[in-house]
Amino acid sequence: MRNLTNIQELVAKVNPDWMGLIFFPKSTRYVPQDFSIRISQVPISKVGVFVNSTLEEIKYKINSFGLSTVQLHGGESVDFVKAVKEETGVEVFKVFSVKEQLEWNTIQPYLPFVDYLLFDTFTAAHGGSGKTFDWELLKRYPFTKPFLLSGGLDITHADQLIELHDQIPYLKGLDVNSKFELSPALKDVTKVSELKSILTN
Numbered sequence: 001m002r003n004l005t006n007i008q009e010l011v012a013k014v015n016p017d018w019m020g021l022i023f024f025p026k027s028t029r030y031v032p033q034d035f036s037i038r039i040s041q042v043p044i045s046k047v048g049v050f051v052n053s054t055l056e057e058i059k060y061k062i063n064s065f066g067l068s069t070v071q072l073h074g075g076e077s078v079d080f081v082k083a084v085k086e087e088t089g090v091e092v093f094k095v096f097s098v099k100e101q102l103e104w105n106t107i108q109p110y111l112p113f114v115d116y117l118l119f120d121t122f123t124a125a126h127g128g129s130g131k132t133f134d135w136e137l138l139k140r141y142p143f144t145k146p147f148l149l150s151g152g153l154d155i156t157h158a159d160q161l162i163e164l165h166d167q168i169p170y171l172k173g174l175d176v177n178s179k180f181e182l183s184p185a186l187k188d189v190t191k192v193s194e195l196k197s198i199l200t201n
């Protein structure tokens with residue numbers, strides 16, 4: 001998000017656990033550096049979304065935007081994720097983009113260095129595809145590390161998501177993006193609020 005009024009409305013009406021700031025320059029949701037002055041004091045946990053950024057860039061954004069969390073949404077190596085965790089100390093989400101299969105062996109080495117895994121739909125644009133993947137794959141989740149789900153989540157999925165959570169207790173949160181927007185980076189707060197009440201009632 002990158003509109004202060006929209007963020008303040010979201011915090012007041014929904015009070016989400018996290019809010020995302022996309023730092024991938026090719027994204028239509030890209031958040032410019034000068035927004036840091038406006039957002040850093042807003043009392044909400046801020047997630048910086050990075051795609052194959054350097055450690056220096058990530059540290060700079062953590063400090064200037066007051067990020068609580070770093071979401072690594074590219075092909076970051078285990079060594080890189082370890083360095084992010086050890087050198088910044090912030091919460092880390094490592095994203096795995098899902099095609100037809102989930103390679104649990106490839107994911108396992110990341111576990112010591114992340115707070116949450118995040119599963120998104122594979123797209124050449126790295127994220128924000130608005131497309132879901134086959135959630136059945138998650139029913140074989142072999143770890144105890146909590147994970148988050150993203151990729152085209154919409155309000156129409158609410159019942160399926162409740163059922164999925166009942167079946168997989170390690171599913172700890174949902175990352176909603178393009179299906180809850182009025183335009184890129186501008187959230188439809190009423191719709192997010194509606195989803196929250198369906199999920200929590």
Ligand SMILES: O=C(O)c1ccccc1N[C@@H]1O[C@H](COP(=O)(O)O)[C@@H](O)[C@H]1O
Pocket residue numbers: 020022024027028029049051073120125126127128129130131150151152153175176177178179
């Ligand atoms: O939203 C983007 O533009 C984006 C660009 C590059 C990396 C990640 C991006 N967003 C993340 O993509 C997922 C899924 O979004 P959607 O629901 O399919 O639109 C989510 O984690 C966003 O944070």
